[in-house]
Amino acid sequence: MQExxxxxxxxxxxxxxxxxxxxxxxxxxxxxxxxxxxxxxFNAADVIVVGRFAGSESLAAVGSTTSLINLITxxxxxxxxxxxxxxxxxxxxxxxEEIKETLHTAMILAMASGVIVLVIGVLFAPxxxxxxxxxxxxxxxxxxxxxxxxLGMPALxxxxxxxxxxxxxxxTKRPLYYLLFAGVVNxxxxxxxxxxFRLGVVGVAVATTVSQYISAGLILRCLIREKGWxxxxxxxxxxxxxxxxxxxxxxxxxGLQGIVFSLSNVVIQSTINSFGSVVMAGxxxxxxxxxxxxxxxxxxxxxxxxxxxxxxxxxxxxxVDKVFGLCVAFVSITGLGLGVLAVYFAAPLLGIYSxxxxxxxxxxxxxxxxxxxxxxxxxxxxxVGILRGMNRAVIPxxxxxxxxxxxxxxxxxxxxxxxxxxxVLYIAYxxxxxxxxxxxxxSILIVRRREGRKRYV
Numbered sequence: 001m002q003e004x005x006x007x008x009x010x011x012x013x014x015x016x017x018x019x020x021x022x023x024x025x026x027x028x029x030x031x032x033x034x035x036x037x038x039x040x041x042f043n044a045a046d047v048i049v050v051g052r053f054a055g056s057e058s059l060a061a062v063g064s065t066t067s068l069i070n071l072i073t074x075x076x077x078x079x080x081x082x083x084x085x086x087x088x089x090x091x092x093x094x095x096x097e098e099i100k101e102t103l104h105t106a107m108i109l110a111m112a113s114g115v116i117v118l119v120i121g122v123l124f125a126p127x128x129x130x131x132x133x134x135x136x137x138x139x140x141x142x143x144x145x146x147x148x149x150x151l152g153m154p155a156l157x158x159x160x161x162x163x164x165x166x167x168x169x170x171x172t173k174r175p176l177y178y179l180l181f182a183g184v185v186n187x188x189x190x191x192x193x194x195x196x197f198r199l200g201v202v203g204v205a206v207a208t209t210v211s212q213y214i215s216a217g218l219i220l221r222c223l224i225r226e227k228g229w230x231x232x233x234x235x236x237x238x239x240x241x242x243x244x245x246x247x248x249x250x251x252x253x254x255g256l257q258g259i260v261f262s263l264s265n266v267v268i269q270s271t272i273n274s275f276g277s278v279v280m281a282g283x284x285x286x287x288x289x290x291x292x293x294x295x296x297x298x299x300x301x302x303x304x305x306x307x308x309x310x311x312x313x314x315x316x317x318x319x320v321d322k323v324f325g326l327c328v329a330f331v332s333i334t335g336l337g338l339g340v341l342a343v344y345f346a347a348p349l350l351g352i353y354s355x356x357x358x359x360x361x362x363x364x365x366x367x368x369x370x371x372x373x374x375x376x377x378x379x380x381x382x383x384v385g386i387l388r389g390m391n392r393a394v395i396p397x398x399x400x401x402x403x404x405x406x407x408x409x410x411x412x413x414x415x416x417x418x419x420x421x422x423x424v425l426y427i428a429y430x431x432x433x434x435x436x437x438x439x440x441x442x443s444i445l446i447v448r449r450r451e452g453r454k455r456y457v
Contacts, residue, residue, distance in 0.1 A: 014170030016310040017092055021322050025307065025330065029299040031172035035163070036295035038179035047288050049190040051281070051353045054200040059354060060277045061141035061201055063284020064269060068128055069149065071262035072121055076113035076157055078255020080106070080164040081305065082247040085388055087168035088309030092316075096229040098243070103165055103223070104236050105243040110161035114154030121150025133270045135277055141201045148205035155209075155216035162219035165230055167306055178218035186211035250388060253397035257384075264405040268425065271412060275422055282362025285353035289346075289363075290370055293338040297378030300331040301385040308389025317451055320390065324444065327382045335375025342371045362422075369426035376433035380404075383440035387447065395443050403436030 014024050051059035083106035090098040125146035129139050163175040186207050193203030223232035272283050304327045311319040342349065350363040384396040411428040 012166075012171040012173055016170060016307050017314045017316055017319065021307070021319065022326055025300075025303055025323070025326050028170060028172055028306070029303045029330065031176045032167065032302055033296050033299035035172065035176040035179050036299060037292055038176070038183045047284065048353055049194050050201060050204050051285065052355070053194050056277060056281045056354065056356055056359060057137055058141055058201050059359075060135075060280040060284060061138045062145055062204060063287065064132075064134060064138065064273065064280055065129075065142050065146050065149070066284070066287065068132060068146070068266060068269075069121075071259060071266055072128075072150075073117055073153070073156070074258030074262050075252075075255035076109075076117060077160055078253070078258050079109055079113065079247060079251035080157075080160045081254040081388065082249065082251020082393075083109075083161060084164040084168045084302075084305060085250045085309045085391065086243065086246045087165055088306050088389070089313035089391070091169050091229070092310035092313030099229045100231070100236075101240045102243045102247070103230055103232060104238060105240045106161050106165065106247060107158070107232065108237055108239050109244070109247065110157040111154060114157035117153040117157070118150050121153065122147050125150070131270075132266055133273050135273065135280075138277065138280070145201045145205045148202065148209055152209035152212035155212040158216040159212065159219050162216075162223055165223065166219075167302065168309070169230065170306070174222055175219065178215050178222070181218065182211040182215035185214055250391065250393045253393035254388065257397040257400045260401045260405045264408045267409060267412060268428070271416070271425055272422070278356070278358045279362045279422060281354060281356070281359045282350070282364075283366050285350050285359065286346075286363035286366035286370070288353065289342055289349050289367060290374070293335065293342060293371060293374055294377065296338055297331050297335050297374070298381060300327045300334070300378065301381035303327055304382045304385030305389045308386050312390045317448075320386065321448075323389075324382070324386045327385070328379055331378035331382050332375050335378040339371040339374040343367055365422060366426055369423060370429050373430040373433070376430060376437055380433055380437035380440055383437065383444055386444055387440070390447060390451075392443075392447055395447070396440060399439045399443060400436060403439050404432045407432045407435060 014028055016024060016028075047059060047063050050062050083102060086102050087099050090096075090102065126139065126143045129142050129146070134142060159175075159178075166172070166175055189207035189210060190204050193199045193207055197203060199206070220232070223230060226232065269283075273280055304323060307323040307327075308320045311317070311323065346364045346367045347360060350360040350367075353363075354360060384400065387393075387396045408428050411431065412425070416424050416428075
């Protein structure tokens with residue numbers, strides 16, 4: 001019976017350090033892509049249902065909270081990236097005890113960070129929204145949504161950390177199955193609570209929170225039933241200081257980078273808010289469409305982290321070169337293809353979120369300027385993933401903060417002040433992606449030479 005369990009477990013794993021890479025990268029990335037999109041559907045379902053059945057003010061209230069949620073949660077989500085890299089390095093090097101210690105340390109961090117984010121979000125939601133200059137007709141609804149949403153933070157953190165552990169050994173399928181089930185529950189509850197019970201913003205927030213706890217419960221059940229190196233036991237929970245330091249070394253820079261990125265997005269959102277609720281609603285709907293493209297590309301960022309992490313741990317640096325080249329190729333095709341489709345079908349896609357012609361028109365403007373060159377963002381993220389997989393976390397953090405975030409804020413303070421149009425604001429995205437991507441590539445070349453190997457080609 002135990003042997004059958006091991007065989008069943010092995011079928012979810014991918015051997016990243018031997019054999020051809022292209023097919024394995026796709027087998028790893030595609031379920032991860034679908035998982036990420038399902039997670040995004042939690043928020044997209046909220047936006048669609050509330051936009052169609054509760055009005056444009058409710059749509060603006062829900063949509064305008066995304067950048068704020070990301071700002072508050074990104075530090076702790078970054079820690080899950082650190083845990084993924086530590087487990088991937090240990091797995092590639094064949095060190096099971098390190099994996100078990102990292103797993104239980106990471107789950108303690110997940111539970112603690114979830115409670116911290118819950119408290120911060122519930123207590124200070126209205127204050128954060130005031131700092132973002134949210135309009136008076138939106139702020140009350142947005143505060144209610146945020147407070148209920150943050151009640152689900154412990155579950156969200158447990159899922160993210162647990163899924164990161166499974167990804168580190170090549171398993172992206174089971175997290176997809178769990179999110180698929182939770183996503184169906186989320187959509188069903190949205191429709192029942194908003195249409196039948198007319199709970200509006202409260203209904204979509206409750207639906208999202210319930211679905212987060214379902215996905216967290218499923219991921220915990222999976223880890224508890226594991227028979228291999230990722231077997232989880234509550235009685236084995238203990239904080240290993242050494243493993244925590246290693247997680248922090250990779251995760252804190254990743255989290256800080258995410259915070260600064262989100263901070264720049266909050267500043268941009270605040271500037272968008274100054275154009276009124278119609279532009280806010282159009283931007284919120286467009287941002288949700290962009291989110292699906294971003295998540296599709298981000299799958300290759302996470303693939304780059306895990307594949308480079310395992311191969312770096314195994315000392316297979318030439319395979320890290322190949323991982324980089326393949327991930328750049330795949331993410332470019334994905335970003336260009338989906339970006340062009342989003343622009344071409346902008347009107348009908350935005351019509352899913354709102355029937356207001358002015359809101360749709362405002363959304364088309366954003367999609368046109370952001371999605372056309374969205375592939376640049378994907379390539380930039382793959383570069384970050386390769387550096388993190390090779391245990392270089394500070395370099396991509398500094399480059400991203402100075403390049404993407406600093407330049408974005410500088411753009412708002414200078415260029416936008418002279419040309420105060422929404423189009424000029426949106427142009428900041430592709431400009432900063434291109435510059436930051438170029439510096440990241442240079443960083444990879446320098447790191448690669450320092451490893452004493454051939455440069456990337």
